[in-house]
Amino acid sequence: GENVEQHPSTLSVQEGDSAVIKCTYSDSASNYFPWYKQELGKRPQLIIDIRSNVGEKKDQRIAVTLNKTAKHFSLHITETQPEDSAVYFCAADRDDKIIFGKGTRLHILP
Amino acid sequence: SAVISQKPSRDICQRGTSLTIQCQVDSQVTMMFWYRQQPGQSLTLIATANQGSEATYESGFVIDKFPISRPNLTFSTLTVSNLSPEDSSIYLCSGGGTGQETQYFGPGTRLLVL
Numbered sequence: 001g002e003n004v005e006q007h008p009s010t011l012s013v014q015e016g017d018s019a020v021i022k023c024t025y026s027d028s029a030s031n032y033f034p035w036y037k038q039e040l041g042k043r044p045q046l047i048i049d050i051r052s053n054v055g056e057k058k059d060q061r062i063a064v065t066l067n068k069t070a071k072h073f074s075l076h077i078t079e080t081q082p083e084d085s086a087v088y089f090c091a092a093d094r095d096d097k098i099i100f101g102k103g104t105r106l107h108i109l110p
Numbered sequence: 111s112a113v114i115s116q117k118p119s120r121d122i123c124q125r126g127t128s129l130t131i132q133c134q135v136d137s138q139v140t141m142m143f144w145y146r147q148q149p150g151q152s153l154t155l156i157a158t159a160n161q162g163s164e165a166t167y168e169s170g171f172v173i174d175k176f177p178i179s180r181p182n183l184t185f186s187t188l189t190v191s192n193l194s195p196e197d198s199s200i201y202l203c204s205g206g207g208t209g210q211e212t213q214y215f216g217p218g219t220r221l222l223v224l
Binding site: 044051 | 152153155202204212214
């Protein structure tokens with residue numbers, strides 16, 4: 001079955017700097033890769049997703065890249081702001097389900 | 111997009127009892143799922159709630175412990191049976207299209223078992 005690995009588990013960046021979170025997946029049949037942001041005590045919220053026919057997707061300060069050959073994808077957040085502090089989960093589809101990575105706790109330092 | 115609500119938002123239960131969690135979606139969705147999230151941990155898929163048929167459970171989760179109903183395309187329930195302190199967790203439902211479409215999450219139900 002699908003296995004999604006996510007690194008790092010914790011990331012601290014200075015406000016205004018960029019943050020990068022990386023994920024790998026095991027099932028070559030996976031075609032959909034969403035990223036969720038979860039603030040403390042809140043539900044996970046989709047922030048961006050990418051499908052396997054696309055190598056990169058950008059939405060304002062957030063971008064995701066996908067390398068299907070290497071089976072890895074990454075989340076890039078530029079010009080980080082205090083409200084970016086949260087836990088970020090990558091995920092991959094498997095048999096009409098979504099399998100999540102273990103999450104990255106992002107701290108934005110003032 | 112879909113808006114998902116859950117009831118109750120939290121509960122404290124005695125061991126040996128059961129808790130039923132309701133999940134309501136504001137529009138018809140193809141897929142509904144139930145997850146468990148321990149504090150500070152990731153989301154673990156419990157099962158897929160299939161409309162009009164038995165749920166499909168992930169490895170390590172069984173129907174006797176986590177019976178699920180899905181009578182229509184907008185509603186599902188998860189029961190956590192024979193509660194023990196190890197069942198203390200946050201339970202979330204999600205709904206959306208197929209696995210390659212956006213899944214929206216409910217706010218979660220925080221369960222504490224004493």
